[in-house]
Amino acid sequence: MSDDYDRREEICPDCQASEGDRDARIMTAGQDPATGRMFTSVTYHHDTCPAYTVDQILSEDSARRSKERTAWMKEEFPLVRKRMEAAASEGRADAAPFIDALLELVAAQGEDLGRFVPPERWTEILTKHFPAPEDLGPVGPEEEPTT
Ligand SMILES: [Zn+2]
Numbered sequence: 001m002s003d004d005y006d007r008r009e010e011i012c013p014d015c016q017a018s019e020g021d022r023d024a025r026i027m028t029a030g031q032d033p034a035t036g037r038m039f040t041s042v043t044y045h046h047d048t049c050p051a052y053t054v055d056q057i058l059s060e061d062s063a064r065r066s067k068e069r070t071a072w073m074k075e076e077f078p079l080v081r082k083r084m085e086a087a088a089s090e091g092r093a094d095a096a097p098f099i100d101a102l103l104e105l106v107a108a109q110g111e112d113l114g115r116f117v118p119p120e121r122w123t124e125i126l127t128k129h130f131p132a133p134e135d136l137g138p139v140g141p142e143e144e145p146t147t
Contacts (some may be wrong), residue, residue, distance in 0.1 A: 015049035
């Protein structure tokens, strides 16, 4: 373990479980806002602990939302990419959507240089600047039949 990494233990205020009498162990990772040091935090719980139950519910909800966002991104990203490429190939004089999208993507990356901008965020930004025409289905008029 490197020197810039801490391990912390937190006593659950609800069940007061310890490593010796625990039913569950929850590990989280974070970054100390004051020092910038990364840390893992371990909290022990009993099965009947209300805080543990809430944590499980939030964890399952977070996993579900993450799956939904990934599924949305996989469907939407190719579509918005086609819309952007079609707009670029039109040779339009108005470059504002491209400039705005690029600036927003760069700003999103600039918010945290320790991580890549996730594809879900790319898709959100591109969709904002190249929205789907409401009267068109998932296939735009620029598409040619594949057969
Ligand atoms: Zn607990």
